[in-house]
Amino acid sequence: MLFLVVGIVGLGAPEARAILDEAHTFAMEAAVPAVGQGFTVREDYWSGEIKSGEPKLIKHQLFKGNEYWFWLGSSYDGTKPEVKIYDEDGKLVQVEATKEAHMAAARVLPPETGTYFIHVVVESAKKGEKVDWALAYGYR
Amino acid sequence: MATKTFLRAALILAVMAGPVWGQVEEVVEVDELDISNFPGALVEDVVVPVPSEVFMVLDKLGDPDWGAELYEGEYSGYTDRTQLALVFGTAVADGFVAVQAKDRAGIQRLGREVLRLGEAIGIRDAVVGHCNSIIESANDEDWKSIRRELDRTQSTVRTTMERMRDEDLAQAVSIGGWLRGTEVITSLITGAYSKDKAELLSQPDLVAYFGRSIDDMDEDVKGNEKMVAVGEGLEIIRKLMDNGDEVLDADEVTEMQEVCARLLGLVRESGSGGGEVGGGGA
Numbered sequence A: 001m002l003f004l005v006v007g008i009v010g011l012g013a014p015e016a017r018a019i020l021d022e023a024h025t026f027a028m029e030a031a032v033p034a035v036g037q038g039f040t041v042r043e044d045y046w047s048g049e050i051k052s053g054e055p056k057l058i059k060h061q062l063f064k065g066n067e068y069w070f071w072l073g074s075s076y077d078g079t080k081p082e083v084k085i086y087d088e089d090g091k092l093v094q095v096e097a098t099k100e101a102h103m104a105a106a107r108v109l110p111p112e113t114g115t116y117f118i119h120v121v122v123e124s125a126k127k128g129e130k131v132d133w134a135l136a137y138g139y140r
Numbered sequence B: 001m002a003t004k005t006f007l008r009a010a011l012i013l014a015v016m017a018g019p020v021w022g023q024v025e026e027v028v029e030v031d032e033l034d035i036s037n038f039p040g041a042l043v044e045d046v047v048v049p050v051p052s053e054v055f056m057v058l059d060k061l062g063d064p065d066w067g068a069e070l071y072e073g074e075y076s077g078y079t080d081r082t083q084l085a086l087v088f089g090t091a092v093a094d095g096f097v098a099v100q101a102k103d104r105a106g107i108q109r110l111g112r113e114v115l116r117l118g119e120a121i122g123i124r125d126a127v128v129g130h131c132n133s134i135i136e137s138a139n140d141e142d143w144k145s146i147r148r149e150l151d152r153t154q155s156t157v158r159t160t161m162e163r164m165r166d167e168d169l170a171q172a173v174s175i176g177g178w179l180r181g182t183e184v185i186t187s188l189i190t191g192a193y194s195k196d197k198a199e200l201l202s203q204p205d206l207v208a209y210f211g212r213s214i215d216d217m218d219e220d221v222k223g224n225e226k227m228v229a230v231g232e233g234l235e236i237i238r239k240l241m242d243n244g245d246e247v248l249d250a251d252e253v254t255e256m257q258e259v260c261a262r263l264l265g266l267v268r269e270s271g272s273g274g275g276e277v278g279g280g281g282a
Helices: A021-036 B051-061 B081-100 B104-121 B124-139 B143-163 B165-190 B197-199 B204-216 B223-242 B250-268
Strands: A046-051 A057-060 A070-074 A080-087 A094-100 A103-108 A115-123 A130-139 B004-017 B020-033 B042-043
Touching: A021 A103, A021 A130, A046 A080, A046 A115, A057 A080, A057 A130, A057 B165, A057 B204, A070 A115, A080 B020, A115 A130, A115 B204, A130 B204, B004 B081, B004 B104, B051 B165, B051 B197, B081 B143, B081 B165, B081 B223, B081 B250, B104 B124, B104 B143, B124 B143, B143 B165, B165 B197, B165 B204, B165 B223, B165 B250, B197 B223, B197 B250, B223 B250
Parallel strands: A057 B042, A080 A103
Antiparallel strands: A046 A130, A057 A115, A070 A103, A070 A130, A080 A115, A094 A103, B004 B020
């Protein structure tokens, strides 16, 4: 589900009580240094649930001449997100990447204007466990 | 991961340091992804770039005359919700143009117009805060805040429409905004063509996505004569963009500009509209 708080998930499990937008909060925390460097953060973002260890791929239009940061967050206990950026031929194009508990980021200077693929994966302690995720981006 | 091929090349570089030969190992990691055989899910949701993402690149490539691209017409006389949603998108894009032109009075007027359009669509409460922020930030000439608020406005409107189960109209807002942004971009490129600028129009996947979105709309929205015309025009634009790896030449950019301008004319026309849409000289 795009843009939206998706709702309360898994009321039975304490660690799963988070609303999915908490993942966005972590993504925004990862964005703080870039905002200080003049990046404009987009309001719209991708979010949802993902099985631990199972990757998702997001298509997105980027413009040569801009610099982009993508920030991936997950709020569940012990999650380790990772984000990578590929061009249409599957070549890794990011020039910088960071990752830590609950958040990851990747920076790209698109070599061409066109469609790129953002590869996201979130690892948690239990493989296959459903966890939240949110991916935001900024540009300058 | 099964889909990824890690080609790890160890480059052993012999480096002479003074009279001694030493060895420095530099590991070069090449990470490739086989997109056609990707085992995970492809996320279907699309985040549409805001016009300022392209406008900023145009600023880096030259000194565009943003003032010449301002829209000073009215946003009134609309009652049809599909048309209102399309026009709402164009109005937000007009706001981004006004920011580039640093047109303080124009932005304040737009803030009021966006509120009026929001009222007409029935989402006044959702946009009033954004409109006030736009007007206040224009007073302070805080262009960055205005850009952020315009993005928020568009996002809030779409979210509100989705909550009201008006997903099709939410999509119409995105399409209207993209159309107006692209009309401005093509107009500026037509005035001072370069390949670097024309490359910014390489967005066939995005336009194809808009086309699919229209196909998936409810009959009353996609059958709306404005939306029919927009769908036809987008297909012309997609075909222009989808020319392999070639950058559009000056004639193609001009043709795209004419299609966008004609579509915008129809979208903004109060009363009945629609009709045939074609590229100039196509």
